[in-house]
Amino acid sequence: MTLDGTLSEKLPVHCGVTQGSILGPLLFLIYINDMNKALKKCKVFYFADDTNLLYSNPDPKKIKKVMDKELKLLYDWLCANRLSLNVAKTEFIIFRPPRVNLEDRIVLKLNRTKIYESTKIKYLGLILDSRLSWKYHISELSKKLSRSVGMLYKIRDYTPKKVLVSLYHSIFNSHLTYGLPAWGNTKKQLTEKIVKLQKKAVRAISFAPFNAPSKPLFKSLGLLKFDDLVHYKTTSLLWDVDHGTIPQTLSTYFKKTESRHHHATRQATSGKYQTVKKLTRIGNHSFQSTGIAILNKLKDMSIYTEARSKKHFLLKYKELLVAKY
Numbered sequence: 001m002t003l004d005g006t007l008s009e010k011l012p013v014h015c016g017v018t019q020g021s022i023l024g025p026l027l028f029l030i031y032i033n034d035m036n037k038a039l040k041k042c043k044v045f046y047f048a049d050d051t052n053l054l055y056s057n058p059d060p061k062k063i064k065k066v067m068d069k070e071l072k073l074l075y076d077w078l079c080a081n082r083l084s085l086n087v088a089k090t091e092f093i094i095f096r097p098p099r100v101n102l103e104d105r106i107v108l109k110l111n112r113t114k115i116y117e118s119t120k121i122k123y124l125g126l127i128l129d130s131r132l133s134w135k136y137h138i139s140e141l142s143k144k145l146s147r148s149v150g151m152l153y154k155i156r157d158y159t160p161k162k163v164l165v166s167l168y169h170s171i172f173n174s175h176l177t178y179g180l181p182a183w184g185n186t187k188k189q190l191t192e193k194i195v196k197l198q199k200k201a202v203r204a205i206s207f208a209p210f211n212a213p214s215k216p217l218f219k220s221l222g223l224l225k226f227d228d229l230v231h232y233k234t235t236s237l238l239w240d241v242d243h244g245t246i247p248q249t250l251s252t253y254f255k256k257t258e259s260r261h262h263h264a265t266r267q268a269t270s271g272k273y274q275t276v277k278k279l280t281r282i283g284n285h286s287f288q289s290t291g292i293a294i295l296n297k298l299k300d301m302s303i304y305t306e307a308r309s310k311k312h313f314l315l316k317y318k319e320l321l322v323a324k325y
Contacts, residue, residue, distance in 0.1 A: 038077035152204040184230030219325035
């Protein structure tokens with residue numbers, strides 16, 4: 001290292017990896033790869049240095065008892081591997097149905113430090129709340145999109161429409177579509193603000209009045225409205241489901257009707273998927289439930305069955321959706 005023309009002394013690295021090295025991320029992943037073997041009850045999900053533990057049980061008392069033991073095992077593994085954990089940044093959340101409340105507050109312990117339940121957590125860019133309602137995620141997303149709309153209005157007088165559309169995709173649509181198949185089908189009263197912001201963005205690009213009908217604007221710009229965008233992004237994932245190119249974690253949500261029995265019924269021979277029967281309304285808007293319905297409809301469309309590739313299908317399908325405006 002050089003500072004003000006002075007070269008520092010060379011020192012051997014006996015432990016750790018040089019900051020910013022090419023092999024650093026790979027070596028770190030290899031180093032922590034056996035963390036899950038130290039735990040007995042939890043499933044472990046890694047993403048770089050963001051590690052999440054998942055445990056499921058209908059009994060809150062059982063959750064507390066098991067997780068305290070698991071956190072003790074985790075701390076022992078960290079000490080044995082000379083890794084430190086920032087307890088201040090460690091949090092947990094308990095997912096539960098909309099109308100279910102816990103009788104007693106659960107407090108976990110990690111290295112004698114108490115960890116209190118969080119009402120929301122951020123996981124890979126998505127904000128999850130205990131009810132999985134997506135209200136916190138949509139609230140934060142609305143702030144980002146509102147700033148993007150303001151940028152479009154400020155710059156629109158100095159750039160051509162083609163550039164504005166490109167900016168829309170980079171500063172507005174990129175935020176809007178992240179994780180969209182997961183949260184896009186939530187309650188309409190939550191997504192209503194997102195819909196209004198998208199219309200504002202389109203009016204800004206088109207120099208249209210604030211009360212101008214939005215459908216013709218979307219059509220002229222070749223952009224998808226929010227509901228169709230949710231449908232389109234979900235369809236993109238469903239192509240991968242149907243063609244076996246989706247991660248195994250998601251592929252287990254979908255089973256073809258032919259796998260249920262060997263009878264040559266019309267439903268089985270069509271390659272369609274089994275609908276999920278639920279005793280309650282919880283989960284009716286999940287990616288699994290809506291995805292199966294969409295995929296079975298696609299199976300009856302020539303634009304899907306005759307497509308040469310995913311790219312070809314999505315191009316034609318977007319044209320079909322925009323043409324309806």
